[in-house]
Amino acid sequence: MTPFTYTRAHDPASAVAAVAGRPDAVFLAGGSNLVDHLKLGVATPGEVVDVTGLALTGIEDGSDGGLRIGAGVRNSDPAADARVRERYPVLARALLAGASPQIRHQASTAGNLLQRTRCVYFQDTTTPCNKREPGSGCSAIGGYERYAAILGASPACVATHPSDLAVALRVLDASVVVLGPDGERRLPFGELHRLPGDDPSRDTTLAHGELVTAVELPAPPPGARSTYVKVRDRASYAFALVSVAALLVPSDAGDPRDAAQVRLAFGGVAHVPWRATRAEEALTGVRLTDEAIDAAVELELEAATTSEGTAYKRAMLRGTVRAALRELSTGERTLR
Amino acid sequence: MSEPTGPTLLDPVQMGRPVGRLDGRRKVLGVAPYAVEHEAEGAAQAAMVASTVPRGRVRSIDATAARALPGVLAVLDHTNAPRVADGEDREFAPLQDDTVWFRRQPVALVVAESSEVAREAAALVAVEYDEEPAEVGLRPDSPRLYTPEKLSDGSESDTSAGDVEAALAAATHVVDETYATPYEHNNPMEPHATIATWHGEDAGLGDGPVLTLVDSTQGVHAVRSSLAPVLGIEPERLEVVAPYVGGGFGSKGAPHVNVVLAALAAKALAPRPVRLTVTRQQMFALVGYRTATIQHFRLGADADGRLTAISHDVLEQSAAIKEFVEQTGSPTRSMYAAPNRRTTHRVARLDVAIPFWMRAPGEMPGMFAHEVAMDELAHRCGLDPIELRVRNEPDVDPETGHPFGRRRLLECLRRGAERFGWEEGPRAPLSRREGDWLVGTGVASSTYPANAMPGNEATVTFEHGCYAVGIGAADIGTGSWTSLTQVTADALGVGLEQIRLGIGDTRYPSASVAGGSSGLSSWGIAITAAARAFREQHGDRPSEGASATAGMPDNPDLQEYALNSYGAHFAKVRVHADTGQIRVPRMLGVFSVGRAVNPTTLRSQFLGGMVMGLSAALFEESVRDPRFGHVVTQDLASYHVAANADVADLDAIWLDDDVETHLNPMGSRGAGEIGIVGSPAAIVNAVFDATGVRVRDLPVTADKLLAGLLPQRERDHVLGDASA
Amino acid sequence: MTRTIGLDVDGEAVRIEIDVRTTLLDALRERLGHTAPKKGCDHGQCGSCTVILDGRRHLTCLSLAVAHDGATVTTSRGLAALDEAPDAGPPADTAEPSSPSLPGADPADLPLHRVQQAFLDHDGLQCGYCTPGQVCSAVGALAELAAGQPSHVTDDLSGRPELSDAEIRERMSGNLCRCGAYAGIVAAVRQAAGS
Known part of the structure; x- marks a missing residue:
């Protein structure tokens, strides 16, 4: 050190x-x-x-029926908060699927979002890594790729973003409050993280010195159900191979598989928490059969590039989206 | 003097009772001192610098910046480190020359006032290399493959009986498959760690210890006997202390380079003690691991499922710097009956870290292949997998022709089938589904040789109304503090409260390592001999200070019987049909290991082995990147071991009236490894039962199942993708 | 850079000067001689260094000591002080015989938290290295359960989680045990929860 x-x-x-x-x-x-x-x-x-002494530790009701979570709030607190559990189950589920109880007591909201990739080469200073040492090369390409990205990756970097919370926030249309030298600004959550392009050293769009002070959640759509399904090797205390945050608004019609709205975000597949807008469009107004879901995910994955080490993610993602949407339409949680 | 015979059994009074761990209270409080937690006044902290090339020479080392750092006491490298007296074993000759044998090999050592400064300084040491071409991958066509002289268990590399090829050609049913197991790392929770104090030749008026090592080891005497010649010290003057050891699973069965480095640093800084803890990342390079294997397994059977041929050809790797040959094919030689049999081992010594013992070396990967192959044969024969094993039960050891001491494999299988609720008959894969989950069950046999290691001695002394019993044994979590106290009490015919056991210190007589499921057996033989000598010499009313020491009596039974433990593993798995995620809701092990000296700690040993078997089945894999030559999954976040949530209904039982009469006076056989042998196969067999997907390379993970779980149109898509 | 910080460790107030790079774990183990929290991985991947920090279970290896000036730390050694319902004692047959002669501090005078006694009752340990972290984690887990906090395996987020083996396993999964004593650990936590 x-x-x-x-x-x-x-x-x-x-x-x-x-x-x-x-x-x-x-x-x-x-x-x-x-x-x-x-x-x-x-x-x-x-x-x-050290910013732990700042008063950023509250979870407060927003004026619009939403919720404001201070940047310093520890991960275990929103997961246990009654409002989060009732209105944003996807958020509670994502937090509870992350790390371990001890780490959730320690890790902050902003720190979770700004945590860096767990790519083994990024963490090993004896191997080349463009994210750690720009211009040195990407060791993950052609190396250990099990956790590598299949969407939005670049020849410079195939790292994935490790946060579960971030994937959940993507489907909640959250925004981030940022304080910089020139004052406060708000940005849609989807604009916080960036794809690697030719500069993977930067994970986010934040300027140096900008401090995330809060995450704001709008009120969920009326009648929305949401969940987070994470697939990992161990049953607990492991990063995602793939994960899916899903939000579903049932239609007024009788069959719960008919959704008025579907929102999906993927974890473990990209440098950013990936909002699957093409899949969402394909599933709007469609009965959520396995075939329809698979086709929608495939549409999203048209732009995907896989290798021998990541080829499995296509099928796993399809299966995980099926499981997530099935849970939301049936109300029965079978994968935990 | 009469002819020596097999052991005279002790009358079990304390043995067989579930005595709580004598060290338990200290451990739950956290006041049992592990290696570097011992007090060491003024100890310095050491940190290693590791090579960043897999093969070559150190051209230069610039430690100027490191030495300039306040608090740095020394930077040792091959130009200035104290010399070893005997560098023949190159693992024990660090910093002696400029050769780099593998990536992550230590090339320098920093010693500083604090661990923060030592780590900072280690990062400041600039090393330049002349890199040479390296071979770091295990490939079937590796030019480095050779036939080793012996396997690490001392047995022959190749064995052959009858005509395997002819038998396979004539067989009704044939299994001809290749199985693979990955590199795995022991990862005991306590990292390898040492406090070394160099007292010097003049210590203690000429006969005190020259060097004291407080070490995390499975055998204090093994450390002494290995390192005394390396360091040029009389063995009696190398003191090794290890009262509590935070696991080892084989990696601490012998000293590794870190212990020598600690000793050299202590010599350089004498008399100041030096603490050296191997970091978790460094443990993936320096303290041993299980080699990967590629195993070609062939079984031939007649129409009734009776084996006519067993052929097991093993490819594995070792290290260029030092040979270690895993005995992967050994268990195949005496597991089932077949007239035509062969085993072979080919090894490539690569430019990589040194493999070593990991829980059931040989038996674990070898029996994985064998027991999955047996399951495949059962399917091909249309037989219940248990029935297949019944039909191939040998009368005598197929390899030696010796009678088995007591082989109760079939009883284990039958007892387990009953308790587990095993449905008899041929298996029909993909036949059970619970909601989104595919459900299956699997079975596999287990075996492990019953070992008693030579070179054990114990002493018994009557002091203050108690019997002080000393032997340089180890408790690495197995329960030796407790079970040896029970053995000693019965050997002397007294209660537990009269025993004062001393282990984990070379001040006690010589003892073999806690490994190979041999510890309790080997140590108990010497303790019983010492206790009997004590009673013979001093009677039942000894005077204060009365003492007796004894070694191990001859046991001719060891030459006349094939002595093995046996077991049966049953597993239930659930595989999520959409994602391929695997859960193991139930595991049952039934074992025959001789007498349960302490049922509580015995059960924990079984369960622990089974958990490690589950962990190997589903998670464990060290990924060595061939471009770099080191393991890149080098921490506990990327090298997964089973967590609490992975283990559900787990049970282990053992057969009643199980007393081993040929091995030792306790009637026991050892239990440390048998839980991990066969359990991965039971899980893989259950996964096949659930999904119809046969995975032949460990670990079995969701991604390996997905292609097989999907409808055909998607399967084509995935396979096309992977090959693109 | 050094700083002086104050800590309360197992009921004892201490002040130490530390390098600001020193982790809370190294401050406890290497500076204060509190070796109950263990260093298993030093990177937050095993749980062996778990203590109760200001009322919650916490990893000490990923915390800079300087950031916890004034904190209250309870290690496994002082855990009994947090016990509201001390256990009556072990069943007679499995009672630990007196073992004052073993190396290390004589634990006879150190009281046990009921969780620790339960670990002994169910042999929820083997090598013992992860055990101080396990028992601290178990105390934290029981408090979280009692407070109605959900876990990953809680199906109904709206209600209070029920005490089940699945809940215990999930909540104890931040503490790896390579000896594989999980079955005993779950039984121990279940017992401690019941008293």
Whole structure:
């Protein structure tokens, strides 16, 4: 671990100023990702600005029937919050599917969204990685690709975003409140993360020194049901091979398989939490049969590129979407 | 003196009771000191620098920046490290020359005042290499393949009886398949770790220890005997201490390079103690692992399912720096009856880290192939898989012709079938579905040789109304503190409260390692001999200070009988039809291992082996990237071991009236490995029963099942995708 | 860079000067001699370093000590202080014989949390290295269950989760046990929950 100075910020503006004013400064929240990277040599900041003392730890009702979750709220808290469980089950489910109880007590909302890929080469400073060391090459391509991206990847990077929470927020049409040196701004959640392109070193669209202060959730559509289905090797405490956040608004007609609205987002397949808009369109106004679901996912995956190591993700994704939508239409949760 | 005979059995009074772990209270409180947790006044912290090339030479090492760091005490490399006295075993000769044998080999060691400074300085050591071409992948056409002289169990590389090819050609039913097992890492929860203190030759007026190693090891005497010549110390003056050991599963069965590095650092900084903990990532390169195997298994059977041929050809790998040959085909030689049999082993010594023991080395991967092949044969013969095994039960050991001591495999299978609710008859895959889940059951046999290792000695001394019993044994979680106390009590005919056991320290007499399911057996033989000598010399009313020491009496039965433990594994699996996710809702193991010395710790050993078997079946795989030469899944997030949620209804039972009369006075046989042998096959067989998909390479994961689970149109799509 | 921080560890107030890079785990183990929390992976992947930190179960390996100035830490050694319902004691037949002669501090004077006693009753340990983290985690898990917090395996998010083996397994999955003592651990947590 390289030496750094440590400061504890007492208000958001001074935290932002401290980091914005120094190119090698970073924010420290829960630490579950940053401290890991400090030890691995993946992160080598000169200054660590601790933001856990800021008053960003509330979960508050929004004026529009939505919810505002402070950036410093620990992952276990929204998962246990009655409002989240009732109105945003996909969010509670995604949080509960992530990491372990101990880590959920530690990891913050913003830290979860800003956590970095678990690509084994990114975490191994003895191997080339464009995300860690721009221009050094991508070791994952042609290497261990089991967790690699199949959508939106580039020749420079096939890393996937590891967050479960982020996938859930994609179908909730959340927005992120960001404080920068020039003040506060809001951006749609879908604009927070970015595809790797030729600069995989940047995971997000945030400028250096910008601090996420909150996540805002609009009220869910009336009658919406939602869930999160995660497929992983172990039954618990493992990152997703693929995951699906699904939100369904049943139609007024009798058959629960007829949906007025379907929203889908995929985890474990891209550098960003992937909103499957093409699949959603294909499923709008259609009876949710296995065949229709498979066809919709295939449509979404038309742009996918797979390798020997990731070929399985097509079939797994189809199956996971089937399982998620079946759970929402039948109300019976069979995969846990 | 009369002819030596088999062991005289002890009268079990304390043995057979479920005595709670004597070390349990300390462990749940966290006050049992593991290696580096021992006090060591003024100890320095060491950190390793690892090579970043798989093969070559160190051209230069620049430690200027590291040495300049405040708090750095020393940076050792091949130009300045203390010399070893004997560098023949290259694993134990680190920093002696500039050769790089594998990626992640230590090329320098930093010693500092604190672990933070040591780690920072290690990152500052700049090493340049002259890289040479390396061979790091196990391939069937590897030019490095050769026939080893011996396997690591001491047996022949190749065996042959009858005419396998002719028998296969004439067989009614044939299985001819290739099975593969991956690299796996032991990953005990306590990393390998050492405190080394170099006292010097003048210590203790000339006869005290020159070096003390507080180490995490499965055998303090193994560390002493391995490293005393390396370090040029009289064995008696190398002190090794390991009262509590946080698991090992074989990796701590011998010292590895880290222990030598700790000793060299301590010598350089003498008399200051040095702590060296191997990081979890470094454990994927430095402390051994299970080799991958590629196994060509052929079975021939007549119309009734009676085996006519068993052929097992094994490809596996070892390391260029040091040979270790997994005995993968060994269990095949005595498992089932067949007139025509052969086993072969071909090994490639690659430019990679050194493989070593991992729980049931040989038996685990070998019996995986054998027991899946038997399941495939049962299907081809249209037989219940248990019935197939019944029809091929040998009368005598097929390999040696010796009688079995007590082979109760079929009883294990039958008892298990009854308890598990096994449905008799041929299996019909894909026949059970519960909602979105496909359900199947599987069975597999298990075996493990009953071992008693030579070189054990124990001493019994009467002190303050108690019997102090010493032997340099180890408790790596197996329960030795407790079970050996029970054995000692029965050997002396007294209660537990009168026993003061001493283990885990070379101040006690020589003992073999806690490994090969041999610990309790080997140590108990010496303890019983010492107890009997004590009573013979001092009677039932000994005077204070009375003492006796004894080694292991001859046991001619070991040459006359084939002594093995047996077991039967039953597994139920559920496979999610859409995603391929696998769950194991139930596992049952039924075992015949001789007397249960302590039913509580015995059961835990069985269950632990079965959990590791489940873990191997579903998760464990170390991925070595052939472009780099090291394992890239080098932590516990990317190398999955079973978590609590993966284990559901898990049960282990053992046969009644099971007393081994040929091995030791306790009537036991050892239980550390048998739980992992066969359990992966039972799960893989159950997955086939559930899905109709036969996976022949471990681990069986969702992605391997998906293609087979899908309708044909999708299967084509996936396969086309993969080959594109 | 160094800083002086204060901690309450198992009821004892301490102040230490630390390198700001020092993790809470290293501060406890290497600076304060509190070796009950174990270093199994040092990267938040095994749970061996779990303690109760300011009332919640927490990994100490992924926490900088300097960020926890003033924190209250309970390790397995001091866990009994958190027990509201101490157990009456072990059943007679499985009672641990006196073992004062074993290496390490004589634990006779250290009281057990009922969770720890349950681990002994069900042999929920083998090598013991993950055990201090397991028992701390179990205490946290029971508190979370009692507070009605759901888990991944809770099917009905609107109600209170019921105590089931599946719930216990999921909630204890952040603590790996390579010896595979999971069956005993689940039985122990179930017993402790019932008392």
